[in-house]
Amino acid sequence: MNGLEGKVIGITRPLERSQAAVEIVQDHGGIPLVVPTLELEAFASDSLMDLCQRAGEQDWIIFTSPASLESLFKYCPDFKEKLNTHCQVAVIGPRTERVLNDYGIQADIVPEDYTAEGLLKEFQGIDLDKKKIGVPRTFKARDVLPEGLRKMGATVYLAEAYKSTKPHDTSRVQLLVDEIIQGKVDAVTFTSPLTVTNLFEMAGDKKEQLINSFKEGKVLAAAIGPITQKPLEEMGIKSAIPSKYTVKAMLMQLKEEMSH
Incomplete structure (x- = not known):
């Protein structure tokens, strides 16, 4: 059966x-x-537009959902061009990676375990001291990821990319x-x-x-x-x-x- x-x-x-x-x-x-x-609502928040302006300063960008990616590129279509050459990109899982690839960007990190904890594990071997990390997401997300990155010495910039309602x-x-x-x-x-x-x-x-x-x-x-x-x-x-x-x-x- x-x-x-x-x-x-x-x-x-x-x-x-x-x-x-x-x-x-x-x-x-x-x-x-x-x-x-x-319901997911793309949102051109001040923090998202600020991340768009500061794209060139970031050492890492982390995408935790396709919605955060789509919203960022909707309101900041030239985001890819603004990134500096040393900036690396991490995604939470294969679905987000596929959307990232659609925008012509390759992921440097895709964790084995598709959670914030899994991402943090991948970063354990990387020196994040004084590194700037941009994280576009919904503000209803858990704080595990930004808190973990800050403990590793990173300056984390959270940007509200969409609302979950x-x-x-x-x-x-x-x-x-x-x-x-x-x-x-x-x-x-x-x-x-x-x-x-x-x-x-x-x-x-x-x-x-x-x-x-x-x-x-x-x-x-x-x-x-x-x-x-x-x-x-x-x-x-x-x-x-x-x-x-x-x-x-x-x-x-x-x-x-x-x-x-």
Whole structure:
């Protein structure tokens, strides 16, 4: 029995990021249900425009998501030309690397472990003392990366590249909550802590029922990695998690769990 065959799989990631997941679910005979619990909004913040001006001073630029890359190049199209020749670039994982390559830039660092912790591990052997590092990202991101880099002696410049917000139209999320409670959804996938917390916050007075649907095994949860898994664990919800933190690996792990 193919684990995803005929199963309804909820995909909570932003619409513009859900295509790969949809295709993988369909390829394995599943029914993708795309209901973003998160919206990404590109944002020309003062700090981002400042990083654009200071591009030539940076020793490193670190991109932790495709959204940060796309926003920076949208508002600072000549960013690549502004970088000095010794500036190096690190990305958090292969998906961000692919987008970087689309802009004609090669990554100097892609960690084995696609997390902030994984990136910091890669930097351990590099002298960052007095080095300037630009990090465009959402200000809702964890502080693990900038704090770790500062401890290594770097001057970190954080620039707000986009905003992560709850969807403006909540009706589809409300419908997803009802369908999970009614047992019409077989599994829900989560790709960031905010996709988790937003869903449960938006459930409102149905939050307890929603939590119980997962706890009772009516619906399975799949998380892309341990950082996304954490808010689920805090609610007592078990989730499938892959050994490699990619969307494909997460869905293959889910398929495995659903084949039992």
